[in-house]
Amino acid sequence: MAGRTRGARRGLGTYLVVGPFAILLAFPFYWMLVTMFKEDLDLYNAENVPYVYNPVEWKFWESATTKHVEFLFTDTSYPDWLVNTALVGAAVVLITLVISLPAGYALARLSGSWGQTAGIGIFLVYLIPPTLLFLPLSPLVARLGLQNSLLSLILVYPSITIPFSTWLLMGFFKTIPQELEDAALVDGCSRIKALLRIVFPISLPGILTVVIFAFSLCVNEFIYAFTFISSTENRTISSGVPNELIRGDVFFWQSLMAATLIPSIVLALLYNAFLDRFIKGFTGGAFR
Amino acid sequence: MLAPLLIAPAVIYILLVVGIPFGWAIYLSLTDAIGGSLTGNWVGLDNFTNAWQDDNFRKALRNTLIFTIGSQAIVLVGAAILSHYLIREFRGKWLIRLLIILPWAAPVALGTLGWLWIFDSLFSVINWTLGHVFGVVDSSDPPQWLGRPNLALLAVIIVHAWRILPFAVIIFLAGLASIPSEVDDAAKIDGATGFKKLFYVTLPLQLPIALVALLFGIVFTAADFAVVYVLTAGGPFNSTQMLTTWSFQIGINSGSLGEGAAISLYLFPLLAMVSVAMLFFAKRAQVS
Numbered sequence: 371m372a373g374r375t376r377g378a379r380r381g382l383g384t385y386l387v388v389g390p391f392a393i394l395l396a397f398p399f400y401w402m403l404v405t406m407f408k409e410d411l412d413l414y415n416a417e418n419v420p421y422v423y424n425p426v427e428w429k430f431w432e433s434a435t436t437k438h439v440e441f442l443f444t445d446t447s448y449p450d451w452l453v454n455t456a457l458v459g460a461a462v463v464l465i466t467l468v469i470s471l472p473a474g475y476a477l478a479r480l481s482g483s484w485g486q487t488a489g490i491g492i493f494l495v496y497l498i499p500p501t502l503l504f505l506p507l508s509p510l511v512a513r514l515g516l517q518n519s520l521l522s523l524i525l526v527y528p529s530i531t532i533p534f535s536t537w538l539l540m541g542f543f544k545t546i547p548q549e550l551e552d553a554a555l556v557d558g559c560s561r562i563k564a565l566l567r568i569v570f571p572i573s574l575p576g577i578l579t580v581v582i583f584a585f586s587l588c589v590n591e592f593i594y595a596f597t598f599i600s601s602t603e604n605r606t607i608s609s610g611v612p613n614e615l616i617r618g619d620v621f622f623w624q625s626l627m628a629a630t631l632i633p634s635i636v637l638a639l640l641y642n643a644f645l646d647r648f649i650k651g652f653t654g655g656a657f658r
Numbered sequence: 659m660l661a662p663l664l665i666a667p668a669v670i671y672i673l674l675v676v677g678i679p680f681g682w683a684i685y686l687s688l689t690d691a692i693g694g695s696l697t698g699n700w701v702g703l704d705n706f707t708n709a710w711q712d713d714n715f716r717k718a719l720r721n722t723l724i725f726t727i728g729s730q731a732i733v734l735v736g737a738a739i740l741s742h743y744l745i746r747e748f749r750g751k752w753l754i755r756l757l758i759i760l761p762w763a764a765p766v767a768l769g770t771l772g773w774l775w776i777f778d779s780l781f782s783v784i785n786w787t788l789g790h791v792f793g794v795v796d797s798s799d800p801p802q803w804l805g806r807p808n809l810a811l812l813a814v815i816i817v818h819a820w821r822i823l824p825f826a827v828i829i830f831l832a833g834l835a836s837i838p839s840e841v842d843d844a845a846k847i848d849g850a851t852g853f854k855k856l857f858y859v860t861l862p863l864q865l866p867i868a869l870v871a872l873l874f875g876i877v878f879t880a881a882d883f884a885v886v887y888v889l890t891a892g893g894p895f896n897s898t899q900m901l902t903t904w905s906f907q908i909g910i911n912s913g914s915l916g917e918g919a920a921i922s923l924y925l926f927p928l929l930a931m932v933s934v935a936m937l938f939f940a941k942r943a944q945v946s
Contacts, residue, residue: 387743388754391736395820396757398772399764401783405775413781416797419790420783469667476664488665494933495672498680499881501902502926505909505919506682509696529675532668561660592767592884597910608765612888623775630771634764641763642756649832 399634402627407434413623438624448629450603451610455633458520458606459588462527466535466584467577469528474539475565479548489540496533500593508597522598523606527591531584538583538651542576543569545650579647582640589633607633687920693913705920709908714896715921718904722925725815725886725900726879732819733826733875734868740823741830742856762824770888773817777803777889807897810890814898818885822878826871833867834860866939873936880928901925 404421405413411426412433418424423433442448477489507526508517516522546569554564570577595609602614611629615622641648682696687705691698709715744755761769776783785800795801803813837860845851845859883902886892892899892907899907901924909918 381748384743384746384748387739388758391740392754392757395823396760398769398776398820399760401776402772416781416786420781420786469671472664473668476661480661480664490937492668492672494936495676497877497929497933497936498676499877499925499929501881501883501905502683502922502929503676503679505905505915505922506679506686506696508910509694509915510679510682512694513696526675529672532671536668586763590765592765592887593906608767608884612767612771621775626771627775630764630768634760634768637765638756638760638763641759642752645755645759645828649828649835652829652832 399631402631402634406439406624406628406631407436408438408624409433409435438622439628441622442625442628446615446625447602447605447610448607448615451605451607452633454520454604455589455606455608458523458527459585461524462531462588463581463584465524465528466531467580470532470535470539470580471570471577473532474536475543475569477536477540478543479551489537492533492536494533496530496537500530500591504593504597507594511598517598518600518604520599520604520606523588523591523594526594526598527588530591531587534587535580535584538580538648539573539576541651542573542579546572575647576651579644579651582644583648586637586641589637683919683923686916687923689916691915691919693910693915695915698916701916705917706924709917709921709924714899715904717896718899718901718921719924721811721898722880722900722902724811725818725882725898726876728815729819729822729879730872730875732815733822734872736819736823737826737830737871738861738864738868740827741834742860744827745831745834758827759824761821762828766821767884767888769821770817770885773813773820774804774889777813779805804890805894807894810894810898814886814889817889818879818882821885822875825878826875829867829871829874830864833864833871836867837863869939870936873932873939876932877929880925 404423408423409426412418412424415424425433473492477492511517511522511526514522516525550568550572551564554568555561559567589606589608592608595606596613599605599609602610605614607629611626615626615629686698688700688702689698690701690705740758744751744758775781779802782800782803784803785795785797788795789797789800801809804810841859841863845855850859881902882900883906886898886900886903887906890898892903901921905918905922907918908914908921912918
C-alpha cells in the first residue's frame with residue numbers, strides 16, 4: 371500500500387520534470403505546425419493571438435488554409451529537393467554499408483586488442499568536421515568536374531558516415547557470440563559464408579540502425595550541400611529550403627515551416643524506433 | 659591476414675576524402691591562394707599572423723569560446739536531469755521521448771529556420787507572449803532577438819543547446835544503461851537513496867560517458883556552421899561571428915582561400931585536445 375503511493379508520487383515527479391522539457395524542446399515544431407496552415411492576414415496581424423487560428427473578417431470557416439503547403443509542392447523545387455536528398459541518402463548508405471560492414475566485423479572479431487585501438491582511430495575521424503575541410507574540398511570538387519552535381523555529395527558524405535557506422539557495427543558484432551560462428555565453421559562453412567549466412571542476418575536490426583543514422587547524417591549535412599551545389603534544381607533539402615525559399619526579405623513562412631516540419635517528423639519517428647538499438651551499439655563499442 | 663583486407667577499404671576511403679583535403683587545407687593556409695584555385699605562392703605563416711591581428715578574428719575566436727562553453731553548460735545540466743528520469747519506465751514514454759529527440763532528428767538548417775521565425779523582428783511569438791500574457795515587454799518596442807549583439811549571441815547559444823541536448827541525453831542514457839543492476843542493489847542495501855544515491859553512486863559511474871558527451875558536444879558546437887549561418891550569418895556587426903562563419907566569409911565570400919583555411923585551422927588545436935581527451939577516457943572506461 372505504502373509502496374504504491376510512493377510509486378505514484380514518483381511517477382508524478384517524473385512527469386513534472388520530463389513534461390516541461392518535452393514542451394520546451396518540441397515547441398518550435400508545434401510552432402511550425404500552427405504556422406503552416408495560417409492565412410496571411412491572420413499571420414501578419416501582430417494583435418492576433420498567434421497560438422490559434424483567427425478568423426479573417428469573421429469568416430471562421432476560412433481561418434485555416436492548406437494553400438501554402440500546396441504552393442510548396444506545386445510552385446517550388448521542394449519535390450526535386452526531396453528526390454535529390456533521397457537519392458544522395460540511398461547512394462551514400464549503400465557505399466557506407468559496403469565499406470563499413472567488413473571493417474566493423476574485422477575490428478570486432480579478427481584483430482583482438484589491436485582492433486579496439488584501430489576502431490577508436492577510425493572513430494576519431496568523425497571529429498574532423500566538414501567546417502575544416504570544405505575550403506579545400508570545394509576547389510577539389512570543381513577540379514574533378516563535379517561541382518553542382520549530386521555525385522560530389524555522394525562521394526564526400528561517406529567520409530562522415532563510414533567512421534560512425536564502422537564504430538556502431540563493431541559494437542553490434544561484438545554482441546554476437548563467437549560460438550555461433552565457430553559452429554558454422556565446424557559445419558563446413560567458409561568464414562565468408564558464415565558471415566553472410568549467420569552473422570549478417572542476426573545483425574540485421576543493427577544494420578538497419580546504421581542505415582537510419584547514415585541516412586539522417588546525409589539529410590542533416592549543410593555546409594558541403596551549400597558550397598558544392600549552386601543551381602536550384604540540384605539542391606538537397608538542407609541547403610535548398612534556407613537558400614531558395616527565402617527571396618531577399620520576403621519569407622514565405624507558412625511554406626517554409628511546412629518544408630521544415632515534414633522531414634523532421636519523418637526522421638524523428640525513425641530515430642525513435644531505433645533509439646534503443648542505437649544506444650546498445652554506441653556502448654557496445656567501448657563501454658562494455 | 660583477412661582482417662587488414664577487410665579494414666583497408668574504410669581506411670583508404672577516409673585517407674582519400676578526409677586525409678587529402680585536410681593536408682590540402684594545411685598547404686593552402688601557407689599560401690596566398692585565392693578562390694577557385696588549388697595552388698598559390700608560399701607565404702609561410704603570414705595568413706595565421708594576419709588573421710590573429712584582425713579584430714574580427716579575435717571576436718570570432720572569443721565568440722566561438724562563449725558559444726561552445728555557454729551552450730554546453732546548458733546541455734550538460736539538462737541532460738543529467740533528463741536522463742535521470744528518462745531511464746525509468748512510465749506511461750507515455752514513447753511520446754515524450756519522440757518530442758525530446760525532435761530537435762536532434764530534424765535537419766539542423768531546417769530546425770534553425772523554425773527559430774528564425776520564432777525570433778522574428780515583428781511577429782516573434784516570444785515577444786507576443788512576454789508582452790500580451792506576462793506584460794513584461796513593451797509591444798510597441800519589443801526586444802530584437804537577432805538584431806542586438808548580446809541578444810543575438812544568447813539566441814545562437816540557446817538554439818544550439820536546444821539542438822545538442824537530445825544527443826547528450828541519448829549518450830547519458832547509454833551510460834546509465836551500462837551501469838549493472840548489481841550496483842543499484844548494493845546501493846539500496848547500503849541505504850543510499852534519492853539524492854545520496856545520485857551523488858555518490860550514479861553520477862561518479864556516469865562520469866566517463868558524461869565526458870564523452872561533453873567532448874562530442876564541444877566538437878559539434880565549435881565546428882557548427884549551419885545554426886549561426888542560418889540564424890544570424892555572423893551579424894549583427896560580427897557579434898555572432900564564429901571561426902567557422904568567419905573562415906567562410908574570408909575564404910569563400912572574399913575569395914582569400916589561403917587566409918580562410920588558416921582561420922578554420924585555428925579550430926584544430928581545440929579539436930585535437932578533445933580527441934586526445936576522448937581517447938584517454940574511452941580507455942579508462944574500458945578498464946573499469
